[in-house]
Amino acid sequence: MPKINGNEIKPGNILEHNGGLWIAVKVDHVKPGKGGAFAQVEMKNLRNGSKLNERFRSADKVEKVRLDQKDQQFLYETDGMLVFMDMETYEQIELPADILGDRRPFLQDGMTIQIEYYEAEAISAALPQKVTCTVVETEPAVKGQTAANSFKPAVLDNGVRVMVPPFVGQDEAIVVNTETMEYAERA
Template sequence: MAKINGNELKPGTIIDHDGGLWAAVKVTHVKPGKGGAFAQAELKNLRDGRKLNERFRSEDKVDQVDLEMKDQQFLYETDGKLVFMDTETYEQIELDAELLGDRRPFLQDGMTVAVQYYGEEPLNVRLPVKVTCKVVESEPVQNGQTASKSYKPAVLDNGVRIMVPPFIDIDEDVIVNTDTMEYSERA
């Protein structure tokens, strides 16, 4: 297991913490006015589903678990479970849909993802870093807005709300970073 600093934690990272395997579902980096910066992490136990909120300072060391990655294709969702198929052996597995947290809407039918295994046990899913989505709702451009600093709200075809530059219109494809859930570029 590799040791990483507490501030290097990001969504999808698997750590060995308090005697169990935990996935970071949501991570917020906080820089308070007084004191040192820290990462506020929402962790989910990969075996029993318990949730835990934990603070990690930059000087804290956490054990990142090295997992084997296998490319698998997403097939469908049923009863809160995501069904994936190994593209080589055609074997199917089920994983809890809550594992992806806020990033769940970015999982698209037929998408190839990296499923992380701990031995023979499938534990986690890593989405591609960039996913193409269509803008279905957005405000019209206002006169005087420049593309340099201003952003406007938009709703994507998967229901996620993000901020996009003013030149992006309805029915345009945009590329979204699934780690930060922010607009990346025009498709």
Template sequence: MKISGVDIRPGNILEFEGGIWKVAKIQHTQPGKGGAYMQVEMKNLIDGRKTNTRFRSADTVEKVRLDTKDFQFLFEDGDKLVFMDTENYEQIMLDADLVGDARAFLTDGMDVTLEMYDERPISVDLPEQVEATIVEADAVVKGQTASSSYKPAVLENGVRVMVPPHIGSGTRIVVDVYSREYVKKVD
């Protein structure tokens, strides 16, 4: 499906210059002279290269639809991750790079979605939010009771997040996997 250069949005998968690219960031610019354009930061899903490209409204680009398939994460084997197809129980090994920074949140048995292009896995999507236990949290500073104040905490997987002052060590919280932000306390 062809779309205009100014209709590109973050998360879109594009076919561009012979590769498959995922849009990371966009910035719409309307200079004083000339036409408006979209500055697009993209990452190649096959080889990991990044690029910044300008698309004008007259430019068209092919938007790609990826097939998705449900898998379950089994275990880590060095820099490889082993997943099992939930339909036929076949196992596949993928590079940890396909998960990116969200790798810290992968746990044994976690259900994930693999995005496939021509039957080849090109990215792994974890659930948006996961539960985690805080193993270390700074003490509350007296007088710092404003609702907008947060303190650093370390989760069981080693990830640092900012949490409200009333959250202490040993508390289970819900964390946004991709922004690494505190969402809520688990009841």
């Protein structure tokens, strides 16, 4: 694994620090009036989600980790575990359902998601950026309410509540951005 200097850390880098795997969430380069410059790095642990603020000087060496990414197909859920199949080897793996966090409702049968591995351990899972869902409940459009920024609440087929434009009706398919969990467009 390559070692990088403390001032080369960028947001999104995955680092091995204090025996754990951390992702750099926020990096501020600070140049105080006295003393040398340093990078103030806010990090999040990839295994347990704990946060850490650390200072790295340019002379500090940090281990930069590269994760392997594999596309895997979602098969089913059993006892709080999600079962995925490797698209090339057809091997099946089980991951805890909380690996997706609050985006879990957007996971659909047969969906291909990207799982990141560190050596043989699955660290994270990423859903496709856009997912198609059906609106099961929303208010009818109010005539004359055509303001550019007017939105109304809607409940999707997976139970998630989102805000949709007034022209979207019940039983309509819409595309939802899974990163922001917001309406993107009509399907």
